[in-house]
Amino acid sequence: MEYLHKKAEKILARYKNKWLALENVTSAGIGRTSKGSPCIIISLAQEDNAIREMMPPEIDGIPLEVKVSGEIDAF
Amino acid sequence: MENRSVSGIRPVLLSAVQHLLAKPNVVATGIGYKTTGGKKTDELSIVCSVETKVPSATLGRGELIPRFVEGVPTDVHPTGLIHIHQPPTGRFRPAPGGVSTGHVNITAGTLGCLVKRENRTFILSNNHVLANSNNAEKGDVILQPGLHDGGVVPDDYIAKLYDFVKIHFENENAGCFIARGVAGLFNFLARATGSGMRLYPRNMKQTENVVDCAIAEPFEESDVTDEILQVGKISGVAEGELGMEVKKSGRTTGLTHGVIEQVDATVRVNFGSGKTALFTDQLIAGAMSRGGDSGSVVLTGGNEIVGLLFAGSVNTTVFNRIQNVFAEMKVNLD
Secondary structure, three states: OHHHHHHHHHHHHHHHHHHHOEOOEEEEEEEEOOOOOEEEEEEEOOOOHHHHHHOOOEEOOEEEEEEEOOOOEEO | OOOOOHHHHHHHHHHHHHHHHOOOOEEEEEEEEEEEOOEEEEEEEEEEEEOOOOOHHHOOHHHOOOOEEOOEEEEEEEOOOOOOOOOOOOOOOOEEEOOEEEEOOOOOEEOOEEEEEOOEEEEEEOHHHHOHHHOOOOOOEEEOOOHHHOOOOOOOEEEEEEEEOOOOOHHHHOOOHHHHHHHHHHHHHHHHOOOOOOEOOOOOHHHEEOOOOEEEEEOOHHHEEEEEOOOEEOOEEOOOOOOOEEEEEEOOOEEEEEEEEEEEEEEEEEOOOOOEEEEEEEEEEOOOOOOOOOOOEEEEOOOEEEEEEEEEEOOEEEEEEHHHHHHHHOOEOO
């Protein structure tokens, strides 16, 4: 698990600027899949099929999950 | 003496309530069975709840609670300061964490907790709560409650802005010629190929933040307390981890609970007026806050502090790691 988390950190570090440069992406972070293993979560301001299609289901064995967070505002 | 009923005592209490509540220390009055020598009797009395019981010798004649009011015995109960039932948008002195506060030019946010720098006590909250998102100067006045919650100048002054970590907004560099050119070309090609994707022109390097925080120095140290509303005292510091159960006490949604769902998160946050800022190394939980909860501290079930809440969406709450906040702000718990 620790090894997979480190792997996810490396992938995130490599790609996050590219992902965050997309207009609809609000965040990218490390989470857990429903089975409990590390994954990368990419959140969107609104549903975006173009981005969903662009994202591979996994990178180097680490799953990528896309979800809609809505706009993130300073509270 | 005849034992009177509740309905018999009610008019007596009603006529005396103002007089009793005006006495120092009295926080509540009501009707209840009198306690004598630690045991509840079957005699009804007017119960005066006080913050702490004080020896009658130290009180002036007018300050003493009379033993009888129109023949009805009184009873004094030490209950401590009552503020659980007061909404966090109210005025608190001393003010705990979890209540409304803000710079005079903002609506309202949340007072996080007390921190120390060089043995001096400060209020910790967000830059966008205490320092109006960089648009403030050291010495600016902080209200409790915040302006939106009826805080008025100068009665509700509680502290002066002392220091803040500047937020770097992305749009500050939006004029960058090359970034605009690259984004423009990408978007032209995207349209040409029918793609819905758009790139924003921005300079990533100079715009990354890790914290949204500021400190303010109370005018009087006795106006603040190291408690957090509905939570109690902070027990220590902990590192936020995936799956950790957390809670916060905030100005808008009060005491709420959540789970850390993401770590190492990079998040784009809207600050209004088209301004956005990018934050790295953030912790993300589900829905446990709304506008006005900014500045709340995020704690474990055992009251260890893990984060400083500052942003969110309908299903997301974002907070800074408290270790980053303490390091950048050069503060500590004690």
